[in-house]
Amino acid sequence: MSYLRFEKALMTNLQESLQRELLRTNRSGAYSCSTIVDCNTRKYHGLLVVPVPELDDENHVLLSSLDCTVIQHGAEFNLGIHKYQGNVYSPNGHKYIREFDIEKVPSTIYRVGGVILKKEVVFQHYANRILLRYTLVDAHSQTTLRFRPFLAFRSVKQFTHENSTASRDYQEVDNGIKTCMYAGYPDLYMQFSKKNNFVFSPYWYRGIEYPKEQERGYASNEDLYVPGYFEMNMRKGESVVFAASTEKSTTSTLKKLFDKEVEDRHPRNNFLNCLVTAAHQFHNRRGEERYLLAGYPWFKCRARDTFIAAPGLTLSIEEVDYFEKVMQSGERVLKQFFAGKEITSPIYEVDRPDVPLWCIWAIQQYAIKVGKEKCLKMYGSFLKEIIQFIESGKHPYMTVEKNGLLYVEGGREEAMTWMNSTANGHPVVPRTGYIVEFNALWYNAIKFSAELATLDKNQKAVDHLEKLAEQVKASFVETFWNQYGYLHDYVDGDDVDLSVRPNMIFAVALEYSPLDKSQQKSVIDVCTRELLTPKGLRSLSPKSSGYNPMYVGPQAQRDYAYHQGTAWPWLGGFYLEACLKLFGRSRISFVERQMVGYEDEMFQGCIGTIPELFDGNPPFTGRGAISFAMNVAEILRTMELLEKMNFKTEDAK
DSSP: OOOOEEEEHHHHHHHTTOOOOOEEEOOSEEEEEEEETSSOOOOTEEEEEEOTTTOOEEEEEEEEEEEEEEETTEEEEEEEEEETTTTEEEGGGGGGGEEEESSSSEEEEOOOOOOOOEEEEETTTSSSSSEEEEEEESSSSSSEEEEEEEEEEEEEOOOOOSSSSSSSOOOEEEEEEEEEEEEEEETEEEESOOOOOEEEEEEEEEEEEEEHHHHHHHEEEEEEEEEEEEEEOOOOOOEEEEEESSSOOOGGGGHHHHHHHHHHHHOOOOOHHHHHHHHHHHHHEEETEEOOOEEESSOOHHHHHHHHHHHHGGGGTTOOHHHHHHHHHHHHHHHHHHHTTTOSSOOBBBOOOTTTHHHHHHHHEEEEHHHHHHHHHHHHHHHHHHHHHHHHOOSSSEEEEEEEEEEEEEEEOOSSSSOOOTTTEEEEOOBEEHHHHHHHHHHHHHHHHHHHHHHHTTTHHHHHHHHHHHHHHHHHHHBBHHHHHOOOOOOOOOTTTTOOOOGGHHHHSSSSOSSSHHHHHHHHHHHHHTTTEEEEEEEEEEOOOOOOOOOOOHHHHHHTTTTTEEEHHHHHHHHHHHHHHHGGGGHHHHHHHHHHHHGGGGSSBBBOOOOSSSOSSSOOOSSSEEHHHHHHHHHHHHHHHHHHHHHHHHHHH
């Protein structure tokens, strides 16, 4: 039996099935996404969603969905499903679903009387092409399949409505048609592996509704254009492959192409393999350069997310080469920023002050994986450049103060840290001055740089860095440690933030900590008592003022909750690393139990991956982006740390 398998009872219960989504991607940022019953519930959903760089830097929904109708003895059974205004679902194709599973690719079994039809879906690697294979598993009489494409041709941030501007023109191509609704868009090719009859019957389906947008208080309905339908007769045991693409397909090879794409897929037959597949979905190729998307469906490439996620998404699954390629792109954009040059990269938010610090942390993880000698050769000079840039005071928002600590300016007017939600143009969590995780990262970066300088036999650099590290260590404790046994979140003159937040965990989890063992243990104890959930660490303690753990309601309401009590798995990863680092093998079973909480998510939300965040209170429901790179990365890295610890345990026996 497949690991990811859902029975008829769940599939036909829309209250359950519409909460479960499915994501398929290629490596250009294009994707296909819907619910597991193919009823779109977000404006971001679509069967073929692609970037159109000629228009903007957003993705665009070309093909929203494809309805399949089974016809026997003149009776029609439509397997599609759409939600319309007034809580109306039509047609009700989900009632014909008998089972759904994902081994390598999503597979749905429909039963209509004596007809059993199997649908499988795969997104082609390195091409904007979605492939659907329909197999008539069983039929007792002549069966006809009719396919009706629903077109949108609009940005994921907009809606389309019936209008006279949309072009109805189409051209016949091999076993299909090509069409384009608006100027500036690429042609959409819709082709089959088998000859068929296309019937031009243009019609606008009005008032299709997306409940996920309603939840956020956004506009939520649109009209979709159907140019007509394709029809073909099928015999028992026969398969046909449908391709929707921005390029013409060679229809004679579609079946072989589908088989090849399936063969290339990693089987999602356990928790680890699901996360490995999810990790690959964040890969992004632009020419010869490689990047990491921060998440789906709306995130782009972001600098901080790239460096935090890169080790887990690559090194932890033995993909060192991809780490090096991602870092090559990251190094290029950081050097442009250091030199004050124009950023010629799709990586956003390079100017956030902690980005260089996270870059050093990522390089440190590389050293742990491949050895310090190779790391020195690959990144030694770049590491020096980062440290020199920080010390030079050239960063527009961050300086090194006389006490050795990093000081950030402007945090009340603009979000400078990962806690970046805003309301009315200002940060909801205005963190400025001496920020705890920045300085924990800074101490760790100095010590790691000294380590590589020692290997490089650069005694002058070693002496400077070790002296600076001692100063930072003393200043860190003096500035952040409080009488209650934990760390201030930030300190800006007389403004001392006593909120219990998870950012202090980095001062324990990082390889080099400015805290002594008793202080580290105290930080972990506070995090455990006040922040720990089965889905990671809360962004704020329930005992702190402003606690708001439920990420629900209109967008403004969500913005105020975003970092005020919601739980984040990537923070949980550093917490678990801190536990293993401080307590060793005695925490193995505890970490394994925490992993169970994440494995449960493989069957919820977006199947086989981890969402952006969770409510901070039970039942800890997943919210936000359906797949989030830093969360997947840190769970993978925790699993690797756990494996190493278990290996040491076996060795010790």
